Amino acid sequence: MIAAAETFRGTFPFAPHYSSAPGFRMHYVDEGAGSVLLCLHGEPTWGYLFRDLVRRFSPTHRVVVPDHMGFGKSETPADRTYWLQDHIDNLESLILDLDLDDITLVMHDFGGPVGMGLAARHPDRIARVVSINGPTPFGQPGLAEALEDNGDESPWFRWIAQANQSGTLENVLGELKYNILSTLKLNGFENNQIISETWIEAYGAPFPTPAESRGAIGWAKGFATGAHVFEAPTDAARAKLAEIPALAIWGGADRTLNSAYFLPLFTSAFPDGIVTELPGVGHYSIEDAPDTVGELLSGFLDATTTSPTHRGGGALDE
Template sequence: MPVPRVAHRHLDVEGVRVFYRESLPERQDAAVLLLLHGFPSASHQFRRLIDALGSRYRLIAPDYPGFGHTEAPPGFTYSFDRLADVTEGFVRELGLTGFVMYVFDFGAPVGFRLAERHPEWIAGLIVQNGNAYTEGLSDAARDFVALRPGRPGAEETIRDLLTLAGTRGQYESGVADPALIAPDGWTLDQHFLDLPGRKEAQVALAFDYRSNVERYGRWQAWLREHTPPALIIWGGNDPFFPEPGARAFLRDLPDAELHLFDTGHFALEEHLPEMAPLIAGFLDRLGDPR
């Protein structure tokens, strides 16, 4: 079985030193899949997927400012608009003009902002536990969205999620077989969370999360207008974004392909063997988006 070569690089975007990993398939015209990671992770969450598919397709996974190996300058404003700004600049610097976009968790608000700005870039959409509907918010997620700066206990609630126990819980909650969840993911996530300034960045993003919910109607309208080919792969036991959030996409994308899995938020961790062929089949049906 072919194993891809994977490059690990940095790219300067508006003063942000963006780290990214990119598979190097033999075919120069290989389909491009932009992988947008979630909280509290980074591009390393896609390492196994890149190994599984990177010899056939060009998989590109950046780290956002405040995450992973990306380095943001002092005074950077941590908001979802700014994460989207940097991601947009990253795509421009790479010269990408057409790609399939994979959105997970925080990757959904970043990716849908990108799609609003450049619908011509989006040749297809893969959604994995990335929410765009109010019915996809659990009670815990609604409580999270309701947090406001200055309210008693609000920042402490966020910081509790940024501990090792909180990070590990996001990986293990809702999974069917914990033995299939490698500890490397939450261990590496916590390493980055514990770097200077990273918790403050995450607190700022948590307080800004309500801006995403306020945009749900716009993103749904975008889906109806542009009707991108879509694959929805979802961990149905996600404590933050439960199964109704996956099914809601079919309201605006009735031709989307939906697959639910008996697992939690980080569904790829437990079900990569089932998900990777679905992703490959989807990319093959679309062909070269450029």
């Protein structure tokens, strides 16, 4: 894992915090005060992905950015599995440890199903949902078909299936420190102007050895083997969440998660949700178009802010 004090030449200047509640040393950023923005990263990134959002929103919100087990500054234990359900368990432990409420979920990539797993278990703690190229499926009708159809088209998921079948998946992702840029480009990273030595170092730093790459390997292998379990909410939880404000921001040049398959899942879960597609923006839309994403999120938060006695779209708290 990355050293606690590492700032990558001042590009990630946020104080480190740690919780042992999930059963390992889990790192999180915790900046600002007020309504909570809980930012959840995916594969193969970490909290560094949200550095611009932390700077933008910590003056007005409490921005909490965990690193999932095996990523960023969090520990990579050898005796744990790294399936979706494990990450949901870990996140739930952290949120209960910090007693976070009035949460706006801000989710990218596999942070989507992790965050939605938390929402399924604790709908009363969730005030808003923001998907930024982050799938928002529960265990719901259409999910299996969407995953299969997307997997047939996506270069990343095709590679996962082929590499797992040939026995090379662990070897390639075990060297992620050295092929981090090619992995990001494969997934759909478009903004070449942002690439620098520091940027590449920051994204490769969590994976110095095969043993430290268990998180990235586990997420990919879980799809190849069907080990990931998507959380299924109760009917009451599903109904409650369907009424909260929701926003999807989707980079249209995403080569990993095709909007044609995943935005219908978003609108199924959030019938009144707002959908904005960004032409020419890739999978890592927060890197490709940080100003646009920041402005869209700011406008959404302003439009859905209510009095302290109300939550989300204005329904009284229960």
